[in-house]
Amino acid sequence: MIQLFFFCPTCQKVNLVPYRETDRSMLERKIGPEYSGVCPHCQRKQTVSVNRIRAKVHPLTGLAFIIALSLSFVLVKIVGRLYWQDDVSRTLDVLEIQAVAFSIPILLCLGLVYTLRRSVSIFNRYFIRKP
Ligand SMILES: [Zn+2]
Numbered sequence: 506m507i508q509l510f511f512f513c514p515t516c517q518k519v520n521l522v523p524y525r526e527t528d529r530s531m532l533e534r535k536i537g538p539e540y541s542g543v544c545p546h547c548q549r550k551q552t553v554s555v556n557r558i559r560a561k562v563h564p565l566t567g568l569a570f571i572i573a574l575s576l577s578f579v580l581v582k583i584v585g586r587l588y589w590q591d592d593v594s595r596t597l598d599v600l601e602i603q604a605v606a607f608s609i610p611i612l613l614c615l616g617l618v619y620t621l622r623r624s625v626s627i628f629n630r631y632f633i634r635k636p
Contacts, residue, residue, distance in 0.1 A: 506525070506562075506563035506565065506566060506621070507525065507527055507560050507561070507562065507563060507621060507624055507625060507628070508521060508560070508561050508562070508563045508564075509521070509522035509524055509525075509526070509532070509558050509559070509560055509628075510522060510558070510559060510560075510561065511540070511553050511557050511558045511559065512557075513544040513546060513547060513549075513551055514551055514553065515544065515547050515549050515551065516544065516546050516547040516549075518544070518546040518547070520542060520544055520545065520546075520551065522540060522542070522558055524536065527560075527624045527627075527628060528627070528628065529555060529556075529558070529628055529631055529632065529633060530631075530633060532555060532558065533555045533633050536555070537555075538554065538555055538633065538635075539552050539553065539554055539555065540552070540553055540555060540558060555633055556632045556633055559628075559629055560624070560625045560628035560629055561625060562618070562621045562622060562625055563621075566617075566618060566621060569614055569617065569618075570614050570618070572614075573610040573611050573613065573614035574610070574611065576610040577606070577607045577608070577609075577610045577611055578607075580603075580606040580607065580609070580610065581603045581606055581607050583606075584599065584602050584603045584606045585599065585603060588602070
């Protein structure tokens with residue numbers, strides 16, 4: 506998930522923007538060239554240019570990584586149990602399969618984080634040209 510925000514021109518605190526657009530031009534098409542909202546910190550109505558809005562990776566993305574890690578351990582356990590009845594000579598095989606099972610959720614999560622970071626950097630790099 507991506508979070509959009511801007512710094513309040515009065516108190517410099519972070520104000521979240523309740524839109525999920527991953528592209529500045531899409532955001533501009535949706536809300537126009539300016540965003541208006543009441544700052545939750547200083548209670549003043551602020552109007553900022555779409556170009557002052559920035560994107561960041563949602564803090565809850567860290568939670569996705571924890572979920573992926575737990576899923577990895579669950580998969581390792583399931584794979585281990587499936588092979589439990591096999592003889593000892595196949596332990597090495599089991600370890601290899603467990604290693605693969607362990608990496609899948611983590612790799613998927615890393616892919617997600619990479620995609621989000623790329624969207625964030627694209628959003629923050631491109632600005633709307635003023636007419
Ligand atoms: Zn403020």
